[in-house]
Amino acid sequence: MKKQFAILLALLGAMASESGAATAAGQTKTNPYPHYWMSLATSSQSMPGMSSEMAGMAAMFGGASAFGPRRDLKLQLESPRTVSAPEAFHDIPPVLNMGNNLPLKTPRQEKSSHRERELPGKPEQHEKTRIRMLYYWGCGDNIGPGQPRVFDSEKSKPEDMATIFKGAAPSLQTPPAPHNGWTFGEWPSAEDRTAIPKEASLVGEHRIRGNYTVDIPFRLDTRRDFMEPVKFSSFQQTASGGTKFEWQSIPTAIGYFATAVGSNGANGDIIMWSASEIPENGMALMDYLTPGDVSRFIRDKIIIDPSRTSCTVPPIFKDSAGAMLQFIAYGEQLDIVHPPRPKDPKVVWQPEWSVKVRLKSTSMAPLGVNAGDGEKRKPKSSSRRNRVEQQGENPPEEPQADRDEPAERRPRGEGVGNALRGIFGF
Numbered sequence: 431m432k433k434q435f436a437i438l439l440a441l442l443g444a445m446a447s448e449s450g451a452a453t454a455a456g457q458t459k460t461n462p463y464p465h466y467w468m469s470l471a472t473s474s475q476s477m478p479g480m481s482s483e484m485a486g487m488a489a490m491f492g493g494a495s496a497f498g499p500r501r502d503l504k505l506q507l508e509s510p511r512t513v514s515a516p517e518a519f520h521d522i523p524p525v526l527n528m529g530n531n532l533p534l535k536t537p538r539q540e541k542s543s544h545r546e547r548e549l550p551g552k553p554e555q556h557e558k559t560r561i562r563m564l565y566y567w568g569c570g571d572n573i574g575p576g577q578p579r580v581f582d583s584e585k586s587k588p589e590d591m592a593t594i595f596k597g598a599a600p601s602l603q604t605p606p607a608p609h610n611g612w613t614f615g616e617w618p619s620a621e622d623r624t625a626i627p628k629e630a631s632l633v634g635e636h637r638i639r640g641n642y643t644v645d646i647p648f649r650l651d652t653r654r655d656f657m658e659p660v661k662f663s664s665f666q667q668t669a670s671g672g673t674k675f676e677w678q679s680i681p682t683a684i685g686y687f688a689t690a691v692g693s694n695g696a697n698g699d700i701i702m703w704s705a706s707e708i709p710e711n712g713m714a715l716m717d718y719l720t721p722g723d724v725s726r727f728i729r730d731k732i733i734i735d736p737s738r739t740s741c742t743v744p745p746i747f748k749d750s751a752g753a754m755l756q757f758i759a760y761g762e763q764l765d766i767v768h769p770p771r772p773k774d775p776k777v778v779w780q781p782e783w784s785v786k787v788r789l790k791s792t793s794m795a796p797l798g799v800n801a802g803d804g805e806k807r808k809p810k811s812s813s814r815r816n817r818v819e820q821q822g823e824n825p826p827e828e829p830q831a832d833r834d835e836p837a838e839r840r841p842r843g844e845g846v847g848n849a850l851r852g853i854f855g856f
Contacts, residue, residue, distance in 0.1 A: 460780045462612075464509040464643045467605045469718065470632065470761070472791040474499040474659045499659030501626040505617040507534050508606035509643040518615045518640025525631040533622060534615030534640065537608060560584050563700045565595060568707050569734075569741035571668050578701075578746075579709065595711045598732055600723045603788075613642040631655055646768075646783045653682050654764045660757050660793035663739075671745030673797055675755065679739050680791060683759040685724040686734040687715050690743060690797050692753030701750060705741050707731035716758055718788040724760050733760075743797060753797040761789025 505520055518534040564578040579594045580586075586594075608614040618624070633655050638646035663676040677686075688705040689712045704712040710732050719727075727733040734741065747753040764787035771779050 460778060462510040463781050464507065464511075464638075464646065464783045465606050466638055466646055466783070466785045467504075467506045468632075468785070468787045469502075469504040469506075469605070470654075470656050470787065470789045471502040471504075472499055472657045472659050473502065474661075474793045475795065499628075501628070501630060501656050503617075503626055503632075505532065505534060505615075506606040507615040507638060507640075507643060508609075508612050509640075510612055511642040512611070512613050513642045516613045516615065516640070516642050518638065518643055520617065521635075521637040521639065523632065523634025523636065525634060527627045527630050528624065532617045533619070534617050534638075535619035535621050536613060536615050537620070539608075561700065562698075563595075563702060564746070565709075565711065566701070566703045566744060566746050567705075567709055568744070569705050570744055571670050571672050571674075571742050573744045573746065595713075596709075597711045597714050598727060598730075600714055600727075601720050603718065603720070615640070615642075626656075644783055646785060648766055648785050650764070650787065653762045654787050654789065655682075657682055657759060657761050657789050657791035660759060660791050662757075662793070662795060665795075665797070668742060668745070671748035672742050673747070674740060674742040675797075676740040677757070679736075680759045682761055682789070683736045683791070684721060684762055685719075685728055685736055685760045686738070686758065687712060687732075687760075688734070688741060688755060688757045689716065690747070690753050690755045692747045692750035692797070694749055695751035696749065701746055701753070703743055703746060705734055716756060716792070718763075718790050719760050721763050747797060755795050755797040757793045757795075759791040761791070763788055 507518055516536040519531040520534060521531045522528060561581070561583045563581045565581075566573065566577045568574045568577075581591050581594050606614060632650050633652055635649050636647070658680050660680070661678040663678055664674075666674045668674055686705075690703045692701045693699065694701060702711065704710050706712065708731055715727070715733070724733055728735055743755075764785070766785040767781050768783055769781070
C-alpha cells in the first residue's frame with residue numbers, strides 16, 4: 431500500500447505542476463528591480479485523544495511540531511545587483527520577539543566534485559503494481575451523480591488519468607530564487623533555523639536593507655499577520671455512514687478547501703475526495719493561492735465560501751481501512767509595488783521594488799468519529815481495557831512483538847493511516 435501511495439503522489443504531483451499554471455500577462459518593465467516575498471504559514475495536526483498533557487509529553491521527546499499549532503515564516507529576496515560579499519537584513523517589529531532583524535543569507539554554491547563515470551549495469555527490475563483509484567467530490571450526506579470516477583492501471587490508458595483527475599489551474603507563482611546575474615537571500619537558511627515563537631506577530635513596520643538591494647520599507651496590518659490555526663469543532667457520523675466535520679471560523683480567511691484520501695480495507699482501492707461541488711482533485715489548491723484565484727474558485731463552486739464552517743464527507747470511507755483529511759484556509763495576500771503604476775498610461779512606469787506577502791493555515795486529521803479536539807474527549811468506559819480494570823480483572827496481554835520489539839523494527843500495517851505516516855512524515 432505504501433508503494434501504491436508513493437506512485438499516486440508522484441503521478442498527481444506531476445499533473446498538478448502541469449495543470450496548475452495559468453500565467454498572468456506581465457507588464458513590460460524598463461529595468462529589473464528587487465523582489466521580496468514573505469510566506470506565512472500556520473499548521474497543525476489533530477489526533478484523537480491528544481490532550482494538553484499528552485501534547486506536553488510529546489514536546490519533551492521532540493514531537494511538539496508534529497501536532498502544533500506551529501508558525502512558519504519564509505523570506506526570499508532577489509535583486510539584479512551583484513556584490514562580492516552579499517549581505518542583507520529584514521528589520522522586524524518588536525512583537526515578533528526575535529530580536530531586531532533576521533539575516534537574509536545567500537546560499538553558498540558548492541562546486542561539484544569530480545566522479546568517475548560508472549559503467550551501467552543491468553536495468554533494475556520493478557514489480558508492476560496495480561493501482562485502482564476512485565475519485566469523489568462534494569459536501570453532502572449522499573454520493574452525487576456520476577461518481578465515482580475510476581482509474582484502473584490495468585484497464586485505463588496513462589492519459590486517462592489526466593482526463594479523469596483534471597484539476598483547476600491557479601495562477602503561476604514564482605518566488606525569488608537563485609539565478610544568474612542576480613543576488614538571492616533567504617531566511618531561514620543553513621546558518622539560522624530559529625523557530626518562530628508561539629505568540630509571535632508580524633504587525634508593524636518592516637524594512638529590507640542590504641548591500642545588493644535598495645531599502646524596502648513597508649507595514650503589515652492584522653489581516654497580513656499569522657493566521658489562526660485550524661481548529662475542528664467536531665466530527666460526527668451521519669445516518670448514511672458519512673462524516674460531518676465542523677471547524678471554527680478563522681477571521682482573516684477568505685476561503686477554505688478540504689481533501690481526503692483513504693483506502694478500501696478489502697480490495698486496496700485508493701479513495702480520494704474533495705470538497706468541491708464540481709469534479710476537482712484539489713492537488714494544486716493545497717497551497718498559497720492569490721485572492722483573485724480564491725474568489726474565482728468560490729464562484730466556480732470549488733473553494734468553500736468563508737462564511738461556511740462545516741462540510742459532510744459522503745459515505746465513501748465507511749469500509750475504509752482509514753482516511754486522512756487535509757484542510758486549508760487561505761489568507762488575504764498583500765502586493766506592493768513602489769512607486770505605484772502612474773494613472774497616465776503615457777508616463778513610463780519604472781518600479782524600484784516589490785513586496786508580496788502570502789498567508790495560509792493548514793491542518794491534517796484522521797477522518798472519523800470524534801477525531802476533533804482531544805481535550806473535550808473522555809475515555810469510553812465501554813472499551814475492553816476499561817471494563818476489565820473497573821471489574822478488577824487483569825488487562826489482556828499485549829502481543830509480544832508490540833511490547834518487546836523496537837518501534838523502528840515493528841512492521842507497519844497496510845492501512846492508509848500507516849501509509850500516509852510514512853509518506854508525510856507524521
